[in-house]
Amino acid sequence: MSCEYSVLIVGACVVIIPAADGAAHYKDLVDSVLLAQLIANKKLEKAPDVDWYNAYVEFLDDYWLRRTRARQEWLITQDSVESVSDWVIAAISLGAVDKGGATAATVQRLARLSGNEPAMGLLRDHMQKISTDESGDVLAPAKAVRLLVVIAQTPTSLTSVYIELKTRQIISANPLAQRHLAEDVQGSVCMRYASADLSGILYGPVRDAIALKISDRYQDNVAMLTLTDDASTMESCAAD
Secondary structure: OEOOEEEEEEOOEEEEEEOOOOHHHHHHHHHHHHHHHHHHHHHHHHOOOOOHHHHHHHHHOOOEEEEEEEEEEEOOOOOOOEEHHHHHHHHHHHOOOOOHHHHHHHHHHHHOOOOOOHHHHHHHHHHOOOOOOOOOOEEEEEEEEEEEEEEEEEOOEEEEEEEEEEEEEOOOOOOOOOEEOHHHEEEEEEEEEEEEEEOHHHHHHHHHHHHHHOOOOHHHHEEEEEEEOOOOOEEEEEOO
16 A cells, blocks of 8 residues: 655655645646746855745745745754754644644655665755765865755645755765754754645746746656655656
């Protein structure tokens, strides 16, 4: 028996959708989340001081009307060992996400996956941008690690969790499972939480233009994971 959710990797975003629906029903969501990231990436390239998340939501806010939003920052305490998946699951719990238990279980499954999966490699490459001449396990200066998790209740309703931190460590093969120590993280961890609904009136007129704009970006940015009841079994393929 298959699990309740399927997973799409969209750049630095894990998109969790009901398995029964099929990814094709979520094309508007995937297209807008992908284009928002590409826009944020481009702005960051031009101005390194740009807040990536703010640039990302600036585009989405034109079409996805946010119902709730929250921000939290904290320091990893000494002798504490924490992972990105722990933070995401905690945010899901606090945010009263519909079917939060099943969603949290899906995140836990992802954290147990092998880092050798091609889609996990895609996620890792987008979560932390490093140049080809940077090697080893330590970076100088510290680099940002960014992860989005989007939980799609329906094709037009989503909840998102964003995690950002800076570290001199190169993230592990499965960055969701990597354990972070206080000495590995520069400054605080930032979490942003939001829920939003897609406005058909606002998005309808630009749907085709957005789809055309990112049509050639799917291959390098989108992959689909099919999780089964055995968390170690996963099928990975490029999304259509």
